Amino acid sequence: MPCPFVGSMNQAFVRNYGGALMKQYGNFCPIISRGFRSLGVDETKCPFIQNNPIISDAPKEMTEDIKEAPAYKYENFFNDQINAKKKDYSYRVFRKVSRLAADGAYPQALEGAENRRVTVWCANDYLGASRHPVVKDAAISAIKSYGTGAGGTRNIAGNSQMTEKLEYELAKLHKKPAALIFSSCFVANDATLSTLAKILPGCIVYSDAGNHASMIQGIRNSRAQKHIFRHNDPSHLKELLAASPEGVPKLVVFETVHSMSGAICPLEEMCNIAHEYGALTFVDEVHAVGLYGKHGAGIGEERGIEDHIDIVSGTLGKAFGNVGGYIAGSSLLIDTVRSLAPGFIFTTALPPPVLAGSLAAIRLLASEEGRSLRAKHQAIVRYLKLSLLIAGLPQLPSVSHIVPVPITGADKVALVAESLMRRGHYVQAINYPTVARGEERLRFAPGPYHTTEMIDSLITALIESFHENNISFNEFMKNGACRECSMEYKVDIGYQEPLKYPKIAA
Numbered sequence: 001m002p003c004p005f006v007g008s009m010n011q012a013f014v015r016n017y018g019g020a021l022m023k024q025y026g027n028f029c030p031i032i033s034r035g036f037r038s039l040g041v042d043e044t045k046c047p048f049i050q051n052n053p054i055i056s057d058a059p060k061e062m063t064e065d066i067k068e069a070p071a072y073k074y075e076n077f078f079n080d081q082i083n084a085k086k087k088d089y090s091y092r093v094f095r096k097v098s099r100l101a102a103d104g105a106y107p108q109a110l111e112g113a114e115n116r117r118v119t120v121w122c123a124n125d126y127l128g129a130s131r132h133p134v135v136k137d138a139a140i141s142a143i144k145s146y147g148t149g150a151g152g153t154r155n156i157a158g159n160s161q162m163t164e165k166l167e168y169e170l171a172k173l174h175k176k177p178a179a180l181i182f183s184s185c186f187v188a189n190d191a192t193l194s195t196l197a198k199i200l201p202g203c204i205v206y207s208d209a210g211n212h213a214s215m216i217q218g219i220r221n222s223r224a225q226k227h228i229f230r231h232n233d234p235s236h237l238k239e240l241l242a243a244s245p246e247g248v249p250k251l252v253v254f255e256t257v258h259s260m261s262g263a264i265c266p267l268e269e270m271c272n273i274a275h276e277y278g279a280l281t282f283v284d285e286v287h288a289v290g291l292y293g294k295h296g297a298g299i300g301e302e303r304g305i306e307d308h309i310d311i312v313s314g315t316l317g318k319a320f321g322n323v324g325g326y327i328a329g330s331s332l333l334i335d336t337v338r339s340l341a342p343g344f345i346f347t348t349a350l351p352p353p354v355l356a357g358s359l360a361a362i363r364l365l366a367s368e369e370g371r372s373l374r375a376k377h378q379a380i381v382r383y384l385k386l387s388l389l390i391a392g393l394p395q396l397p398s399v400s401h402i403v404p405v406p407i408t409g410a411d412k413v414a415l416v417a418e419s420l421m422r423r424g425h426y427v428q429a430i431n432y433p434t435v436a437r438g439e440e441r442l443r444f445a446p447g448p449y450h451t452t453e454m455i456d457s458l459i460t461a462l463i464e465s466f467h468e469n470n471i472s473f474n475e476f477m478k479n480g481a482c483r484e485c486s487m488e489y490k491v492d493i494g495y496q497e498p499l500k501y502p503k504i505a506a
């Protein structure tokens with residue numbers, strides 16, 4: 001067998017410069033680069049070189065002077081990193097769940113190698129938009145006309161009528177003059193915050209302690225001065241802003257619906273405080289878009305205060321059932337980010353099926369059908385919260401559609417998730433770094449296609465799984481308060497606004 005390394009090179013070059021070649025390009029050879037001697041291999045007996053008619057005949061001095069490189073033990077380093085993750089139970093093994101899209105099959109999935117049917121409780125495809133016929137048809141039809149890929153960055157062949165139509169639709173949804181789409185909302189948050197906080201002279205950032213990693217990363221990348229205020233605490237924000245210098249650009253950054261607790265921020269109060277001190281508000285509505293407000297624009301719309309938000313960020317990957325992220329705001333601000341943010345400029349644009357699918361989903365969720373889906377969504381969420389309460393199972397006091405069931409300990413929460421899976425219910429165990437250590441949980445996100453029968457079956461499975469793993473129902477809650485953090489155990493069985501919507505059909 002000829003040497004694949006040497007064999008791929010120009011043979012005349014190899015013949016003439018074999019020795020120099022070994023010295024200069026040996027690093028590219030998987031065997032030479034690791035050092036013959038450190039591997040216990042005698043280079044003159046390298047099976048490839050020996051069998052290569054050119055090199056095996058080469059004079060000995062060609063290979064003789066190869067030095068053993070003092071290589072860093074990369075693999076050992078990676079092995080230590082992984083072992084540390086395994087030791088503290090934060091090592092992740094992804095579940096193979098193929099979520100089904102057909103009517104009657106959703107929200108079920110085929111799980112594992114055996115393709116076992118399970119009910120999915122933790123997808124962020126909150127309203128089933130990813131499998132809605134209108135959304136699927138739009139994506140399929142876009143592929144037929146325009147193919148699967150955008151073909152380039154926005155500047156180089158990746159911009160189309162549909163790209164701009166989607167941005168127009170998003171701007172309209174949020175009642176802003178302009179919008180800009182990104183590969184994901186992680187990128188949107190990171191690129192926007194890092195760019196704005198870097199270019200605004202002397203900018204100071206005020207960041208909520210509960211902020212998502214994408215915003216934290218953007219703020220860090222900007223290297224701007226930052227202050228962290230207590231999660232959803234307007235008085236702390238005010239205290240920090242009051243101590244800040246006047247006339248300096250400031251950004252106040254927070255989420256409306258918190259992704260892991262389901263808390264909803266006091267939006268109006270926080271925006272008013274930010275504006276009182278001359279700051280711009282950057283508000284992540286990722287877990288609210290599609291889900292709240294008459295047209296699904298989020299908590300800002302639900303509360304009639306969209307104009308309080310200067311820059312809104314959202315995702316196309318959750319309630320809108322596709323992938324991608326965006327910001328919306330003033331025309332000049334959007335143009336500035338478009339012109340200066342590397343995370344926007346140097347990457348392939350969103351592809352035609354995603355653009356078409358997202359457009360269809362946004363329009364669907366802004367329509368009467370969207371309102372009906374939202375009403376069913378809130379009703380089934382209330383049913384789950386109530387069922388947990390009646391069963392005496394713990395739940396964190398969420399006021400939104402996210403229902404967290406706390407099970408302290410990464411090992412314990414994983415065991416309960418495993419027990420549930422055996423019973424046909426898939427909910428992902430949430431642990432560090434998604435939540436802090438000690439705040440592990442199961443995070444349920446029921447949707448309008450989950451039935452009350454599915455929830456009844458889930459509750460039975462939860463009770464059995466708690467028992468199976470010797471987890472007391474009261475382990476987390478004691479005397480009406482959380483043992484760990486003294487948080488009052490008060491279950492809000494539903495976000496109040498949508499109570500006016502009709503009850504879910506039996």
Ligand SMILES: Cc1ncc(COP(=O)(O)O)c(C=O)c1O
Pocket residue numbers: 184185186187189212214255259284286287314315316317324325
């Ligand atoms: C609050 C929040 N912001 C931003 C993102 C990033 O959104 P995307 O999934 O579109 O990257 C997430 C993702 O989970 C999130 O929870």
